[in-house]
Amino acid sequence: MELPIRLSKESRVPIYHQIEAQIKTLITSGHLAAGSSLPSIRALSKDLEISVITIRRAYQDLEYQGFIKTVQGKGTFVAEVAESMKEKIKVSVVYEAIANGVETALQHEYSFEEIEGIFQQILSMKKNKKKEE
Amino acid sequence: MELPIRLSKESRVPIYHQIEAQIKTLITSGHLAAGSSLPSIRALSKDLEISVITIRRAYQDLEYQGFIKTVQGKGTFVAEVAESMKEKIKVSVVYEAIANGVETALQHEYSFEEIEGIFQQILSMKKNKKKEE
DNA sequence: TATAGTGTGTATATAGATATAAACACTATT
DNA sequence: AATAGTGTTTATATCTATATACACACTATA
Missing domain, CATH: 1.10.287 (Helix Hairpins)
Structure with a gap:
């Protein structure tokens, strides 16, 4: 699934943080249900024209905050959030x-x-x- | 004169950019008249508890954009802006x-x-x- | 009119955050 | 086993923020 994410290159807010905030919004607003899979870091990287590393950084932060779960070799999924x-x-x-x-x-x-x-x-x-x- | 500037250390926006934006606001909103002097980089540095270099960076950017004028040994002044x-x-x-x-x-x-x-x-x-x- | 003192902006070097590319490792499927 | 998908690690370049040392300009006063 393609995520509706819009990045501003002009903004002084780091890209990884923009991605984090917008995915968090998609989850808290109910656009992304628990258990559904997020795009792979490479797919999102290609879609947003941003390096794989930056996407990974955003996913890592979101996982640390408990919003998503990543499984090596399988993919990344929306976590259960109260x-x-x-x-x-x-x-x-x-x-x-x-x-x-x-x-x-x-x-x-x-x-x-x-x-x-x-x-x-x-x-x-x-x-x-x-x-x- | 002490400038009413509030910085957010938590924000992902660089400090020099926060300072820039707020001084620009003070000028465009009419709180700082053309010709009036801005605090010295050291004074503002002490006031905001931010390094002199970062203040200088903000002043440099504002000068480049035409909002202020700096004169070595004298100080920094609000420029004439239409x-x-x-x-x-x-x-x-x-x-x-x-x-x-x-x-x-x-x-x-x-x-x-x-x-x-x-x-x-x-x-x-x-x-x-x-x-x- | 020297000159010492204080205030001003300026330049160089360093540490951490941010963004990138390339190579690596795991999982599922054929 | 091969391979195409996934996430992971390592190394490099640029941006952000800092400390330190320097050069210039005014002012008081000897």
């Missing part, structure tokens, strides 16, 4: 991302009304995009 | 930050109503914080 844990991570990640946006706007001296306006603008744009699908 | 340019950068940074928050929520399968709810919750929290000041 639903409560998934929910906890999900909420904190989303909350933090939105709060960061608001905080950034405040630092740039935008008023609460202006922030609300920009937010609604972005939201309606996303709604339209979703309709097109 | 108001239109400041506005342009400001808008794109803020817009991107808020859009990122919305996008993250969508990736986690939150509905538009839920996203709106979280946003309002964060906004009202920030409003209360501002009142306290």
